[in-house]
Amino acid sequence: MDWKKLSTTKIYEVYRRLFLTRCYLCNGKCENTLCLPCQEGLSLNTNSCHHCKRPTHTISNLCGQCQTLPPPYHFCIAPYRFEGIVKTLIHNIKFNQGNHYIRPLTYLLSNHLIRTYSSGNWPEQLLYVPSHPNRIKERGFCQTRAMSNHLIKSLQQHIGKECPALPKYNPIQKTKHTKAQHSLSRKERLKSPQNSYKVDTPIAKHVALFDDVMTTGSTVENCAKLLLKAGAERVDVWVIARTPDKEH
Incomplete structure (x- = not known):
């Protein structure tokens, strides 16, 4: 024994x-x-664009932006709206050392992913949108890396060999230390430099791109374009939450 x-x-x-x-x-x-009861208190992203998952007030197929200029990724999975409890938990992870909240959020995302890919065709590889090294020094860790590790562990327990591979070395690197996204307005985010990232090879043919929150979508679109240019044939975007547009 x-x-x-x-x-x-x-x-x-x-x-x-x-x-x-x-x-x-x-x-x-x-x-x-x-x-x-606590899960029922989370804001589900029920009404949203079918492609980019931008929250809408009514049921619709595609938002105006996706109809005019579709994003380069295949589709987006964003089960929650970035508001209320979900927003508080993610802010605690990023700014208040609330790393223990990573597990419940990635567990909920993994459940949603399992339902979405119930017919199979899982991505071969999971990559994440990284923080700049200077930002990692400020926070003490890269939250998207930590979330990706937890997400993979959760998926492995349920889907085994179908689980995407998480490379030890993330091919996506942030090369420019830009202002924190939460401190910028929507207009400033859209104007932020589009060449802040670079991608090293090799890249799998079918890739999942993970980020914690999507606001304007400019970051994941930029990274998706780089991944496609580096050899990926399909990019699926996985985020925990999508930020609703502000009402005017």
């Missing part, structure tokens, strides 16, 4: 029973990371 393995297994069982069977928000007992 491998006593070392048995000991590790038992320790994990105790750890799971004490810490992983509680809701991350209300601390109530639940089998998953968030209980159903």
